[in-house]
Amino acid sequence: MQLNENCMRLKQDYLFSEIAERARRHLAAHPGAELLSLGINDVTRPLAPAVCAAMAAAAQEMQYPATFHGYGDVQGERFLREAIAGYYRQRNVSIGADDIFIGDGAKSDLGNLCDLFAPESTVLLPDPVYPVFYDTSVMAGRTIRFLSGSRENGFLPMPDDSVHADLVYLCSPNNPTGAVYTRAQLRQWVEYAHAHKACIIYDAAYEAYIRSAALPRSIFEIAGAETCAIEVNSFSKTAGFTGVRCSWVIVPRALMQDGISLHRLWKRRQATKYNGTSYIVQRGAAAVFTPAGQQQVQRDIDAYMENAVMIRDALEVSGVFSTGGTHAPYVWMQCPHGMRSWDCFDSLLKRFGIISAPGAGFGAQGEGWLRFSSFGSRETIEKAAKRLADMDWDAFAVFAGADVRL
Numbered sequence: 001m002q003l004n005e006n007c008m009r010l011k012q013d014y015l016f017s018e019i020a021e022r023a024r025r026h027l028a029a030h031p032g033a034e035l036l037s038l039g040i041n042d043v044t045r046p047l048a049p050a051v052c053a054a055m056a057a058a059a060q061e062m063q064y065p066a067t068f069h070g071y072g073d074v075q076g077e078r079f080l081r082e083a084i085a086g087y088y089r090q091r092n093v094s095i096g097a098d099d100i101f102i103g104d105g106a107k108s109d110l111g112n113l114c115d116l117f118a119p120e121s122t123v124l125l126p127d128p129v130y131p132v133f134y135d136t137s138v139m140a141g142r143t144i145r146f147l148s149g150s151r152e153n154g155f156l157p158m159p160d161d162s163v164h165a166d167l168v169y170l171c172s173p174n175n176p177t178g179a180v181y182t183r184a185q186l187r188q189w190v191e192y193a194h195a196h197k198a199c200i201i202y203d204a205a206y207e208a209y210i211r212s213a214a215l216p217r218s219i220f221e222i223a224g225a226e227t228c229a230i231e232v233n234s235f236s237k238t239a240g241f242t243g244v245r246c247s248w249v250i251v252p253r254a255l256m257q258d259g260i261s262l263h264r265l266w267k268r269r270q271a272t273k274y275n276g277t278s279y280i281v282q283r284g285a286a287a288v289f290t291p292a293g294q295q296q297v298q299r300d301i302d303a304y305m306e307n308a309v310m311i312r313d314a315l316e317v318s319g320v321f322s323t324g325g326t327h328a329p330y331v332w333m334q335c336p337h338g339m340r341s342w343d344c345f346d347s348l349l350k351r352f353g354i355i356s357a358p359g360a361g362f363g364a365q366g367e368g369w370l371r372f373s374s375f376g377s378r379e380t381i382e383k384a385a386k387r388l389a390d391m392d393w394d395a396f397a398v399f400a401g402a403d404v405r406l
Contacts, residue, residue: 006141015131015361016040022346023355036384038311039355041175041329041373043240044380045303047284048296051239054287058280069279074271076102076248080282083289084248093220095250099263101270102277102285103247106205106234111136113201113230113249115269116262117167124165126157128176128359128366130203133169142167148365151334155179155323159192168193170219171203173210176362176371177332178324180215186222193228199255199262200229208238208301210327226252230262237329237375239288239297246277246285304329307374307381314385320393331372332359337397341367347399352387 013021019039027033061067075081081097088095103109110132123137127146137144145165147157155177159168170189172181181189193200200219207217219225231250235241251263287293308325315322315333325331333356335344341358348354348370357373359366374381 004139006139009138010135014135015357018361019345019355019357022349026349033353035349035353035355036376036380036387037355038372038374038376038381038384039357041237041357041375042242043237043300043304043375044377045240045300047240047244048288048293048300050287050290050293050296051284055280055284058283062280072276072279072282074274074276075267076100076277077279077282077286080286081248083286087289088218088220091217091221093218095220096253099250099252101249101251101266102282103249103274104245104277105236106203106232106247107132109232109247109249110201110203111139112269112273113232113266114140115273116265117142117199121166122164124163124168124198125363126155126170126174127364128155128362128369129169130171130175131362133171133201133203134363137167146363146365149174149177149179150365151321151323155332156181156185158185159189161192161195164196165198166196168198168200169203170200171205172216173206173328173330175203175206175328176324176330176357176359176366176369178326178328178330180210180327182214183216183222186216186219186225190219190222190224190228194224197257198228199257200225202229202231204231205234205237206328207233208297209305209329211305212327215327220250220252226254228255230255235285235288238301239285239293240300241281241285244281244284246281303378304374307376307378310381310385311372311374311388314389317389318391318393320391325374329374331374333370333372335359335368335370336393338368339397341369344370347396351396351399352391354384354387 081100084100085095085097114136119141122143124145125133126149149155149157156179202219210217219229219231234247251266253263255262308329311331312325320336322331322333341360345356345358357371359369
């Protein structure tokens with residue numbers, strides 16, 4: 001037996017598994033303790049009524065021979081792909097239903113896209129960034145280069161023509177920082193991709209949280225992106241599908257490499273390794289794009305963004321720097337007094353019962369930062385915001401063992 005040695009190159013347990021394990025150990029040591037989770041980013045609001053009604057009706061179809069559905073189109077049901085294409089048309093983005101593939105979650109799609117590219121491909125990652133980009137690239141045995149995001153550049157690193165890459169991963173709005181690329185910035189990335197014959201893998205899972213029409217919600221709002229980019233999106237955070245599982249990938253038919261269609265390769269890959277997303281789930285997903293569905297999911301998005309504002313305002317009152325929470329459901333806090341991320345995480349958990357996400361888990365540039373998620377219930381967010389607003393960060397840092405010179 002021979003193992004994939006690349007899997008053993010991963011430096012640690014998956015970030016969110018480690019967060020959950022530390023919270024579990026804390027509860028075991030302190031039975032009955034109240035934990036306020038602003039760390040692992042699961043949603044808390046239920047599915048929209050329009051979604052539930054559509055799924056219930058689809059389930060009813062399955063009990064009759066005339067309306068039973070077995071294997072579906074491996075690319076996804078036409079009705080859902082047409083609904084997604086219509087969603088893009090509302091923003092004057094011309095995406096055809098035939099360019100869209102339905103999947104079972106953005107995380108799976110991001111990992112599976114690795115199959116299209118050679119193991120020797122060089123990957124360019126912004127840092128900090130969603131850990132799946134890094135982990136799946138490591139597992140595939142690829143060379144990884146980083147572009148540093150920082151407070152100084154707004155956590156939006158830009159291309160460097162002296163650095164070559166075959167694959168570029170971008171996440172906008174960014175997880176964990178909440179930063180959003182402008183159209184002008186994305187135009188530079190598209191130009192870089194063309195110059196280097198690179199492919200951009202664009203994670204748009206949080207595009208529905210962008211509050212300004214001036215900011216792009218899709219890479220395909222940029223001219224020329226259809227020949228250098230793949231876009232991944234998900235219903236998880238937009239419509240609460242974290243447990244239902246549904247996503248989409250746009251691989252434009254115009255996307256070619258050395259005369260070979262990446263669209264065709266992805267379709268062939270899916271036909272071999274994937275049997276399609278549940279018909280019932282796809283009916284529920286299509287309901288998201290109905291007028292009632294859009295109104296209902298928007299209420300949930302608004303509620304989560306109200307939570308984000310509460311977290312951001314609480315941190316401002318307590319005197320620590322934070323960013324994000326404006327066009328994304330994440331608030332990114334700089335740890336006080338040069339504290340390290342995991343030290344700050346552990347102290348918040350032990351002293352105040354607040355679960356965060358240590359920035360170091362998102363890359364080297366995340367060291368010294370914490371991510372707070374706004375996906376908790378309103379009650380949880382209100383309690384956590386009160387504790388954060390009342391925080392004496394100097395005393396907190398002393399408790400955590402930081403070198404504080406007052």
